[in-house]
Amino acid sequence: MIETFRNAWRVPELRKKLLFTFFIIIIYRVGGTVPVPYLDSVALSAWFEQSASSGDFFSYLNVLSGGNFSKATLLALSVSPYINAQIIIQLLTYALPPLERLQKEGPEGRKKLNKITKYASLAIAIFQAWAYYLTMKKAGACVYTEGFSKIFAEIVIIACFTAGASLTIWLGDEINEKGIGNGISMLLFAGIIARGPSAVIGLFDYMKTGEAKNIILVIAILVVFILMIGFIIFMNEAERRIPIQYAKRVVGRKQYGGQNTFIPIKIAMSGVMPIIFAMAFMSLPSTLKMFIEPKSGSFYDHFLHWFEYTHPFYACLYFVLIIGFNYFYVSMQYNPLEIANNLRQNNGGIPGIRPGRPTSDYLKKVLSKITLVGAVFLGIIAIFPIIFTSITKMNIAMGGTSILIVVSVALETARTMESQMMMRHHKGFLE
Incomplete structure (x- = not known):
């Protein structure tokens, strides 16, 4: 994979695509640090650590957003509305004849299905933003809870979360058109990778206690994760x-x-x-x-x-x-x-x-x-x-799911770069 990346970097066209992809990922990560107004992030983080660390739906959304969901930033919803919309539309394609016909119409039909998916993701984003607002209100993380200020703050919070979800979809489309790999998958990959350093720091903090049991446990975790990565690569191939x-x-x-x-x-x-x-x-x-x-x-x-x-x-x-x-x-x-x-x-x-x-x-x-x-x-x-x-x-x-997503996206991106390099060589032979 490293050799594939090195060879792709030497090709001017692929180097531009790689740089553009990195640029979009940087914008995505910066957007994940922009706070949403009228929210108390400290109160929200404290509630999330207590309530949403037990494998519930919020923990799942936090994995998909790369940790932005627990911080209630602009990109808190991240790719989850689009993924849910894709699942729903894909299921409806086999249940509704009009959608099934669109799928069989080739590129034009897929463009229409993609547009329908985006509208569905917008509706899901609005619903998720409203549900998240109610959850934050119950957790005491909203600044205004009465009168006109409450209504205005609710509208602003829901609009910010919805706009963040729409921005994520647009960034993914830009990667699809001008970058390398699947856009939504690359953003999901970047979000999970961004949580890696904090996880490593957490393991080191766990070892600082000095207990032999904790040191052995951390080493066992690292060995298990390495073996899991190898197992996933083997099964994916x-x-x-x-x-x-x-x-x-x-x-x-x-x-x-x-x-x-x-x-x-x-x-x-x-x-x-x-x-x-x-x-x-x-x-x-x-x-x-x-x-x-x-x-x-x-x-x-x-x-x-x-x-x-x-x-x-x-x-x-x-x-x-x-x-x-x-x-x-x-x-x-x-x-x-x-x-x-x-x-x-x-x-x-x-x-x-x-x-x-x-x-x-x-x-x-x-x-x-x-x-x-x-x-x-x-x-x-x-x-x-x-x-x-x-x-x-x-x-x-959530570690197994995160590793599976990261490894799958990395392998798929490597295959994409290899295929594009092969197409470039064939084009040179034809010319």
Whole structure:
């Protein structure tokens, strides 16, 4: 990866794109330090440390925003409204025929879908900004709480959060057009990386106590994280290659086909999306607890206790949901029947498998096995930090998800740079 970056830096066109991407990331990080008016950041930080450090929805939003959410800055909502809008529109694409037709119309249809996604993200941003304002008001972090000043402050706070979310989407689009990699993914990557130094400092502070147990624990955490990075890289690069053979056909004096190729199926093809789906679902009960305080000893109180991230039920249900959402997400991406029909129309087939329905059944069988392996991989990455946290009492419950996002974005960016360098060389040969 370092060699890829070095080679890309030597190419003038790619160097300009890399510098532009870094410039946008700097703007994004600076925007994350701009405070929103009429808020007491000290009171908000104190409340967040007490209430939102237990794996709830706010902790998830804080991970996506790179720590801006807990500080209530201009970019507190960050990429979360756009990610939620993408998930919703993607699900509706398979439920609503008009959206499905747009998806099949090629680049023009995808442009319209992207515009619809942006409008949906704006609506979600307004709702999240309003909900966040109510939460801060309950936490005593709002300066004005009565009269006209309260109404004006509410409008300003919601407008600032919504504008910050819209600015994040615009910055991501600029990276897509003039930079390297996927814009939203790069901003998400930058936000998580920015929290790295504080996490390292926290580990060093933990070692300063001088206790041998703490020193061994910190070393164990570092070793586990290094092994986890290697495991994620291995699984991200792993794929199953299904051999494809095209029949020979003669047209006039020319012969077409007769070549052998393969269909690559990634083991971790769904990326981090199943974890985000499951995390959003599992965080709902603990998030509701912030708005509706249950009576001690009541059924609702015991029910919410099961959804605390240190409870064994939480880890088991979280693992099962990740597997289920992984199958659901893969089923939306791959259609074995469509692949089988395309192969038959192009005189292609899998050696030893009859074309048509048998090919479709074979692809379903292979896809089911690969999806299970990928789902178990995601589940292990997600719940291992939770188990480690419950044993050591150190809050690294979001660590696995953060590492998965960082490694996935880094690998995807490296592949993008390699493909652009290859295209540049091919263009030079043609000229």
